Amino acid sequence: MLRITLDGSQLTANEGDRLSDILPDHDPALSVAVIRPGTVSQEVTRHFRVVTSAGEFVVEIPDAGVTLPDPDDDATGSTIHWADRYAAAFGPFPASFSPSRSPSRYARGDLIIGCGGYDPKRSYLILSRKDHQADHGASSDGGIIGRVVAGRAVIDRLTTGDRITAVERMISWADSTHSVTTTDLSMLLEDGMEIVSYIRIRADGYTDESVDPRIARSAEHLLFSFKDGIYHADRTTSTHCMDAHLGRLEVPQEQTRPRHEGAVTVRTKGRNSGAMFIYREDVATSAHHTLVGQVTHGIELIRLIGDGETCAVITEPDRLDLRGMHIGDARALLEERKISFEVMDDMDASDRVITDQEPATTLEVLAAGHVRLTTMREDDVIDIFLDDEKAPKTVDIFRRFTGLKLYSVGMLPFFFTYEDVWLFEPEIPERINIIPENTPVDTIPANSLAMTNASRRGAGLVGVRTSEDDEFGPTGEPLEGTNIIGSVIDVGKLKDFKEGDIIYIREVKR
Incomplete structure (x- = not known):
């Protein structure tokens, strides 16, 4: 017999026995x-890790023989000596090298040892x-x-x-055996083998005993993302x-804290805003990351996973x-989770569809133990299909500006x-470039x-045509100006609406 964890x-x-024997229901696409x-x-x-009076930052130094000046050494200057918009220098401290007396090119984030007056005895960490x-x-x-x-x-x-108060080399835990993802x-299977098949993340502010909704909006992004x-690594x-x-x-910046191993954050600014980060090592606090949760199971999987891999994740709550x-x-679900509710319109119509809830986020609902629901008739909600495979970029724009993204x-x-x-007119800013995608070639x-794509003046207009056509698209534009993004399933319901109405749509999968 084999002993397995x-x-x-x-x-x-x-x-x-093989992995499939102990993981019969595992998705084979997930590592x-x-x-x-x-x-x-x-x-x-x-x-x-460099700790300063202005905060912490982490530097990577490839040469194992290089060490940073010790701020506790009386011979080391650990205070800012000079700073401008290009660089900041701590020192001075004694070093040993030959100054070149010529300019060099530096990138943002470079860590440099230079000196004043070309005297290495008055060196600076720049x-x-x-x-x-x-x-x-x-x-x-x-x-x-x-x-x-x-x-x-x-x-x-x-x-x-400002001054450097501490410098410490970071330590990680490394498995000395052959560990892989697959x-x-x-x-x-081998005797003594340990298998980790998923990661579990608990939203910050949530425990089995209590709920703190102070970071409810960014925590909701965590729950939505997974x-x-x-x-997705x-x-x-x-x-x-x-x-x-x-x-x-x-995503709002709601909680700025140090990012320790297993911490989960969301980037709140920059090109990758909205991206989820899970940490393999301790790193310094960032003003552009908000802490939303912690890995409570499966950190080994996070340490080993590589670019392009995916794995199973469970979030709590x-x-x-x-x-x-x-x-x-909804009534059955709320009763199961012991949450009271009220419906702002017709409570007796069990087939009505919920279009809004207050509070809007999971942690706020759990903290209050109560939720108010807004509904409308099933016949007033239109089901649509969106084709991610043929028009991924345009479908993403459509979801973002209709609310279906969230x-x-x-x-x-x-x-x-x-x-x-x-014809429908979602509020899509002019700066959004709707490139031609999945444009029809015949019928x-x-x-x-x-x-309508960016090749036409009416870019961003959305339309549906109830009959075939080989000349003009659903927005009335020629075929080359039309991006087909899917289809309307409940097309017969459109006749009940009048111009100026807000139409509620619901996405269904094929």
Whole structure:
């Protein structure tokens, strides 16, 4: 018999058994961590945590022989000596190198050792704040000893009077055995093997005993991001894994704290705003990340997963988004979770569809123990199909500006109708570039849903045509100006609406 640990539980297996025998329901597209028997040891990393009076940052120094000045050494200057918009310098302290007396080019985040008056006895630890070229009294290679990998916002805040209070080399835990991730469920089991098949993340502010809703909006983004139960390792580094599969989304900055191993944050500014980060190592606080949760199971899987892999994820608590549900189904769910509710219109019609809820977020509902629901008749909600495979970029724009990106029910302003065409005008900013995508080449099928692309003046207009056409698309534009994004299923309901109405739409899968 084989002794196996599966997600923390001990079990036995037979010789010749495979991963599929202990994970019969596991999705074969999702990676699991396989840790063979061995020992775990401490590993010294190339990263240093630098603590200053303005905050912490982490630097990576590839050369193991390089050390940073000790701020506790009386011979070391640990206070800002000078700072401008290009760089900030701590010191002076004694060093040993030959200044080149020539300018070098530096990138933002470079860590440099230079000197004043070309005297290495008066050397400085210099942080490059932005790309620039300068003579910092460095060696012929520019004196770059490393780079800032976390906490770059801190180096922008450094000013006269700030000082380094501590420098410490970071330590990580490294498995000294052969540990891998795999999607091969035919892998043979070995005695003493440990299998981790998923990660669990608990939203910050939530426990089994109490709920603190202070970060409810950003925590809701966590629950929304992983509602399908899949974590996408779009990018991995030595310090973190990033999941950016939802694209750019706006998330409020609600909780700025140090990011320890297993911490989960959301990027709140920049190109990757809305991306989820899980940390493999401790890194410094960032003003552009808000802390939303903690990995409570499966950190081994996070340590091992690589670029492009996916794995199963469970979030706590379960997301409580009632939009799109029938009242009858919502009533059963709320009673099960011991949450009282009131319906703002017709409570007796169990087939009505929920279009809004107050409070809007899961943590707020759980904290209050009560929710108010707004509903409408099933006949007034229109079901649509969106084609992610053929028009992913345009479909994403449509979801963003109708509300379907975040919720199960979205809204479309009804603009105009003529003959067999119905037109809608979502509020899409002019700066959004709707590139031609999935433009038809011959006949457009009846009931096709389309958006006018940027090749025409009416870019962003949405339309549906109830009959086939080989000349003009659902928005009345020529075929080359039409992006087909899906179809309207409940097309017969459109006749009941008048111009100026807000139409509620619900996405269904095929």
